Amino acid sequence: MFSVTVYTVKTPQVAVLSQVDYQGPKKKVGLLGGTFNPPHLGHLVMADQVLDQLDLDEVLLMPDNLPPHVDTKETIAAKQRLEMVKLSVEGNPKLGIEDIELKRGGVSYSYDTVKYLKQLHPENDYYFIIGGDMVEYLPKWYRIDELVKMIQFVAVSREGFKRTSKYPLLWVDVPTIGVSSSLIRQKVAQGCSIKYLVTDGVAQYIDKEGLYRE
């Protein structure tokens, strides 16, 4: 059983639980971290396919605050990315949002996030979902050797990227979707259609907010 949990925030980054003793059935929760600038059909298909193929209870899309790698993407306000993620998962009770990285602020190291979430939700078994293009960068992730022992990584095959890694990944085959956030930004900037590449709600939001126009 889950006895009383008291946690105190030690630093803004990491909370420390004084007591974790959960022995009940665990919920299988996928975490799909990303910048979601903007979220697109590729994200939704991968979330749904992993959910189904690994029989997860839910998948949470988790917008990062500042992505850790040096390649800083042209960014928009976190509030706008969050709003578009909300619009994307609307209507699917098995998809949700984890906004912990936005609340924490700063650089979104997955190690800090996973450590915190596991302490906060001992009733969950987490799966960290990444695209096949991310796999080759895993060795550069902050405290990756510890992180891979803390959470099961799930890699989704992505066209043009190797399916090998020195880390214990679960690979899930997903129909190849050649959509990326950069492609969406580029199409909007060129005045091209993004219909069916993002949800209708996201397309309307991009239009209403005037995002990605040159």
Ligand SMILES: Nc1ncnc2c1ncn2[C@@H]1O[C@H](COP(=O)(O)OP(=O)(O)OP(=O)(O)O)[C@@H](O)[C@H]1O
């Ligand atoms: N079409 C896709 N197929 C498989 N994985 C994807 C796809 N698009 C994104 N991903 C994965 O989803 C996660 C979040 O991606 P992110 O929000 O950075 O979107 P992106 O489309 O890769 O963005 P950008 O084009 O700006 O680099 C990453 O692990 C990424 O590899």
Ligand SMILES: O=C(O)c1ccc[n+]([C@@H]2O[C@H](COP(=O)([O-])O)[C@@H](O)[C@H]2O)c1
């Ligand atoms: O912790 C790290 O060192 C690390 C390095 C690169 C990426 N990540 C996480 O991987 C997820 C996808 O990243 P991105 O850049 O494709 O949006 C997102 O949740 C990032 O926080 C994490």
